[in-house]
Amino acid sequence: MEHMGNTWSRVLLAATAIATALPTAAVAAPPPSGVVERVETPWVSNAAADVPRWAGVTQSEVRLKVPLSAKYPAHPAECDWITYLRFRSADGPSDPQQADAVYVGMPGIFEGASAFDIIGRNIVSEARSRGRHVEVWGVDRRSNCLEDRTGIEAAKTARDARVAMDYYFRGREIGGRRFEDFRGTVPSTFRIDLHGKDAFQRQLGLEQTLLDYYAVIADGFPDPAQRTKKVVCGGHSLGGILTGLFAAWDFDGDRRTTADAGVNQCAGFIAVDTFAVSRADRTLVPALSGVTRPFGRLAPGMESLIELPVINPEIMAILTGAAGNAYFNGDEESSLQREIPRTPRVREALRILFSRDLMHYVRSGRPDLTDLRLTSEAIFGLMLDDNSYNFSSIAQVSMGFPSGGPLAPKHFPLPNQLSLIPALRPLTGNLLGGGRLVVPTAPRTADGGGPLYGWHRLGSVPTNRYTNPAREFADLRQVARAFHEPPADFVEYYFPTKLAYESSTALLGLRPGALGRHLLHDDAAFRLPGLNLLAGEGPARVASGVRHPGRTVLLPAYKHIDPLTASPAQADGSAERSMVEATDFLLEVADG
Incomplete structure (x- = not known):
């Protein structure tokens, strides 16, 4: 027995020596965050005045200085910073590593960080009501550095x-600063910006976006072991797709x-009305690669920014200003509609938004x-x-209904009747957002009279052929505050062409460069673990060949943005x- 013990000892020692001598698989540490400076600034919010349960939520803007690499051309100093909005319990820990869980949200296309304002307050306050402390961070993509908020901030102060x-639009200076211009000034129905003023944006693609997302997580959680216990990644719309690509990314x-x-x-992962926090089924690749590959050859020669006819920087500035007026002067008659500038892009956008039918538009x-x-x-x-925005369902919010005057069905760009055809409903409703649209019809009289159109907010919406209380989820006043109050925008004025190309091709399984x-x-x-919040009437509902990790919760009658803005x-x-x-999911993750 002693001989056998000695034999096994020698075998074990030999095996240990061989194993030590053999090359082992490398174990790479996560990359450094690249953050060289961090600035966190609280801001005063009016949120709790409308929703008392939000009184226990505190908010701050976090800015991380992460300089762009030398490969980028000259760019504004602001573009060396990443911004996110942080929502947490007022009586909870100030160190996010001590929170029960943190949801880091990536916005969708044409969305900024404050798109997470309402959902962030909702989640934090819901967890707090259960005696727990979670945080929600809404990330601003780096391209938002081009937004000049001087006018918005001054309008907020002046109400x-x-x-x-x-x-x-009229050259007024504020604090000695004069607005230069909106990037891209040539109006068209669909345009890819060839302005080229900010050439560095040509290189703001998927890689930089994911590096920035990583920097936000790593700065808040320096210990990688903490990330895999407490950090829930995710996003809305395109943000969910980007999160899936982040999961697949090897740095x-x-x-x-x-x-x-x-x-x-x-x-x-928490995905909010998105096609996938993963990738599309590979059966889609042969059919669509013929489209994406020519675009890939064209994309490097394009300038930096994508724009749509009713989603352009000028309209976004007007919408943000209008949100402030709606919040501070809600039911008062406004003169803003007569003071909106008549630039070609604004005129075209408003014609699309308020035309009753094709002939009226023409x-x-x-x-x-x-x-x-x-x-x-x-x-x-x-x-x-x-019930009124008609360009695409991606920008619709279910937040009430017009009041005070006669309305007519809006048959533009497509007739409402098409939504009655079941086979066409995914296109006319879920993608184009049609089928329940109205437009006011009674004009101002010569003496300045006529009906004053107002708004039925959540809780006062009537039942009619277009809507009913069960189809409305957001309160206009809450949405208006989220649009104008935070120090980052709800809307994303400038979206990089390269990011659009690379995220779409990557989703399809194509891997250039x-x-x-x-x-x-x-x-x-x-x-x-994963949670997918799927809007019942959102564009993601019509996707086929897409797999979602984890559990999917269908939200009937919700539009694309409703999960972010719902009261x-x-x-x-x-x-x-x-x-x-x-909230359930975040606490499940926190509890292991």
Whole structure:
């Protein structure tokens, strides 16, 4: 027996020596965050005045200095910073590592960080009501550095959108500063910006976006072990797709190492009405690669920014100003519709928004908006609500219904009747946002009279052929505050062409350039717990061939932005479902 023991000892020692001598797989540490400076600034919010449960939520803007590398051309100093908005319990820990969980949200296309204002307050206050402390961070993509908020901030102080209009459109100086211009000034129905003033934006693609997302997580959680316990990654719309690509991204480009992979910086995923926190089924690739590859050859020669006819920087500035007026001067008659500048892009956008049908659009020399008597709430509502905004469902919010005067069905760009055909409903409703649209019809009289159009807010919405209380989820006043109050925008004025191209091709499984070197962990998102909040009438509902990791919760009748903006208390008194589901999931992750 002693001989056998000695033999096994020698075998064990030999095996240990051989194992030590053999090369082992490298274990790479996560990359450094790149943050050289951090500045956190609280701001005073009026949120609790409207929603008392939000009194326990505190908010701050966090700015991280992460200089762009030498490969980028000259750029504004502001573009060496990343910004996110932080929402947390007022009586909770100030160190995020001591929180129960932190949700780091990436906005969708044409969205900024304050898109997470309402959902952030909802989740934090819901967790707090259960005796727990979670945080929500809304990330601003780096391209938002080009936004000049001088006019918006001055209008907020003055409680008057005319201050912003004068700054952005009429050359008024504020604090010795004069607005230069909006990037891209050539109007068209669909345009990819060839202005080229900010050439560095050509290189703001997927890689930089994911590096910035990583920097936000790593700065808040220096210990990688904490990230896999408490950090829930995710986003809305495009932000969900970007999160899935983050999970698959290998930061050192070495498949043999795993500590640096994006999936290993997260404890789970929350996707908000998105096509996937993953990738599309590969059966889609042959059909669509013929489209994406020519675009890929064209994209490097394009300038930096994508723009749509009703989603352009000028309209976004007007919408943000109108939001401030709606919040401060809600039911008062407004003169803003007559003071909105008549630039080509604004005139075209308003004609699209307020034309009743195709013939009216063709014949109309100016939008009917200028001829109407409107309250400040009505102006903001008509520009964004799902019963009036007609360009695409991606920008609709279910936040009430017009009041005070006669309405007519809006048959533009498509007739409402098309929504009655079941086979066409996914296109006409879920994608184009049609089927329940109205437009005010009674103009101002010669003596300045006529009906004053106002707004039915959440809780006072009538039942009619277009809507009912069960189809409205957001309160216009709360949405207006989220649009104008935070120090970052709800809307994203400038969206990089390169990011659009690379994220779409990567989603389809195509891997040109850096994507092939770093997207090495397909389906990584499926390794962790996941929650998918799917809007019942959102564009993601019509996607086919897409797999979602984790559990999917369908939100009936919700539009694309509704999960972000829904009021915590619904019209029937019930607790808003996406708030409850997201909080449940965060606490499940926190509890292991």
